[in-house]
Amino acid sequence: MLNLSQNGCSVWVASATEELLTPTAVALGKFDGVHLGHQRVIKPVLQRANKQVPPRTLDAEESNVLELSPTDATNHIYSTVVTFHPHPQEFFSGQPRALLTPLDEKVAQLRSLGIEQLVLLPFDKELSALSPEEFVEKILVQKLRCQQLSVGQDFCFGKQRTGTARDLQLLAAKYDIPVTIVTLEKYAGKAELPPENHCVDFLPTPDLPISTSLIRQTLENGDVKNANLLLGRPYTLFGLVIQGQQLGRTIGFPTANLQLPKDKFLPRFGVYAVRVFLTEPTAQTSIPLLGVMNIGNRPTVAGINTSVEVHLFDWAGDLYGKQLAVQLVEFLRPEQKFSSLEALKAQIQLDCNIAKEVLLFP
Ligand SMILES: Cc1cc2nc3c(=O)[nH]c(=O)nc-3n(C[C@H](O)[C@H](O)[C@H](O)COP(=O)(O)O)c2cc1C
Numbered sequence: 155m156l157n158l159s160q161n162g163c164s165v166w167v168a169s170a171t172e173e174l175l176t177p178t179a180v181a182l183g184k185f186d187g188v189h190l191g192h193q194r195v196i197k198p199v200l201q202r203a204n205k206q207v208p209p210r211t212l213d214a215e216e217s218n219v220l221e222l223s224p225t226d227a228t229n230h231i232y233s234t235v236v237t238f239h240p241h242p243q244e245f246f247s248g249q250p251r252a253l254l255t256p257l258d259e260k261v262a263q264l265r266s267l268g269i270e271q272l273v274l275l276p277f278d279k280e281l282s283a284l285s286p287e288e289f290v291e292k293i294l295v296q297k298l299r300c301q302q303l304s305v306g307q308d309f310c311f312g313k314q315r316t317g318t319a320r321d322l323q324l325l326a327a328k329y330d331i332p333v334t335i336v337t338l339e340k341y342a343g344k345a346e347l348p349p350e351n352h353c354v355d356f357l358p359t360p361d362l363p364i365s366t367s368l369i370r371q372t373l374e375n376g377d378v379k380n381a382n383l384l385l386g387r388p389y390t391l392f393g394l395v396i397q398g399q400q401l402g403r404t405i406g407f408p409t410a411n412l413q414l415p416k417d418k419f420l421p422r423f424g425v426y427a428v429r430v431f432l433t434e435p436t437a438q439t440s441i442p443l444l445g446v447m448n449i450g451n452r453p454t455v456a457g458i459n460t461s462v463e464v465h466l467f468d469w470a471g472d473l474y475g476k477q478l479a480v481q482l483v484e485f486l487r488p489e490q491k492f493s494s495l496e497a498l499k500a501q502i503q504l505d506c507n508i509a510k511e512v513l514l515f516p
């Protein structure tokens with residue numbers, strides 16, 4: 155039997171509460187990126203949950219008399235996203251997988267959409283061996299007390315991915331659980347052409363369904379504009395400012411070096427125009443600071459590790475230990491090896507000029 159308790163660490167509920175909140179309206183899937191297509195799958199769950207009255211907590215006496223858990227006292231249905239952890243591809247390949255939205259970011263995105271609960275099913279041998287029938291009965295019905303389900307048209311589940319969205323509908327019907335199957339959202343055809351100076355392998359076309367892999371591909375190409383359109387928001391790097399080699403200040407361009415979650419998916423290496431928010435609880439900026447970012451190995455200074463660093467325009471101060479949210483706006487150029495620090499400095503000045511134009515006159 156799968157251990158679905160929080161303490162057993164098999165399932166983590168990334169919400170303020172310690173236990174699973176039931177009954178649930180469930181959107182089921184991997185949801186890496188929480189992109190526009192994912193948001194359509196999540197929407198029916200929010201609508202269903204919003205129709206219910208808000209939860210009421212029983213006092214101790216009431217609980218004893220009724221022998222009910224606090225959640226039984228209401229007809230509140232918790233809007234819940236159920237996903238797998240680790241990512242199934244990571245489990246089968248044994249290779250760590252970089253994500254568009256690592257866990258903390260996914261939680262924040264889901265919360266901003268109004269989702270009350272994220273349940274992470276441990277994707278292990280046991281879970282992957284469940285038949286579609288067992289998955290519905292043991293997980294959705296028994297553990298989650300699911301009242302409604304929503305999945306994308308291409309959803310597969312159960313042992314060897316043998317269950318389809320239609321199978322889920324048929325199996326869930328036995329328990330009177332309605333299943334919404336959401337058709338795949340197509341790219342809206344607003345494809346933005348990349349700047350003249352950088353060619354990309356392909357551009358998303360209106361016939362392509364929005365998908366995590368399509369967004370990864372656009373980011374690998376440095377095609378930020380299309381990635382942002384597909385996501386429905388700017389692709390953002392959230393990180394803590396750490397110390398670098400302290401060289402930046404010596405060439406007149408101090409850069410805040412970011413420590414990102416290990417599993418954050420990085421876009422094409424090179425220089426970007428960016429908008430930056432300080433997300434320190436006491437100092438959250440609501441107006442973005444503007445800047446340039448370099449992602450790469452810094453061949454000019456014989457850098458060893460990949461670094462992500464941001465220079466903010468017209469800004470001075472100490473950023474060490476602060477949290478930054480860096481929104482990608484446009485890819486400017488690939489990283490290069492310069493013959494001297496002077497040459498690098500001159501290029502960074504040009505990058506700043508171009509980035510200011512891009513950011514101030516989009
Ligand atoms: C806008 C910008 C563009 C950059 N472009 C390059 C580049 O093309 N090649 C390179 O080797 N380093 C590049 N860098 C990284 C610099 O080498 C780095 O900022 C400098 O060495 C300072 O590093 P530090 O913060 O560790 O002191 C760039 C940095 C910025 C801010």
Ligand SMILES: Nc1ncnc2c1ncn2[C@@H]1O[C@H](COP(=O)(O)OP(=O)(O)O)[C@@H](O)[C@H]1O
Nearest residue numbers: 397398399400402403408409410466472473474
């Ligand atoms: N305009 C600015 N943009 C980015 N960081 C700045 C700026 N002004 C001051 N700083 C501070 O300077 C530090 C970067 O200076 P730098 O010499 O590049 O050191 P490091 O190699 O440690 O990043 C940042 O972490 C931040 O605290």
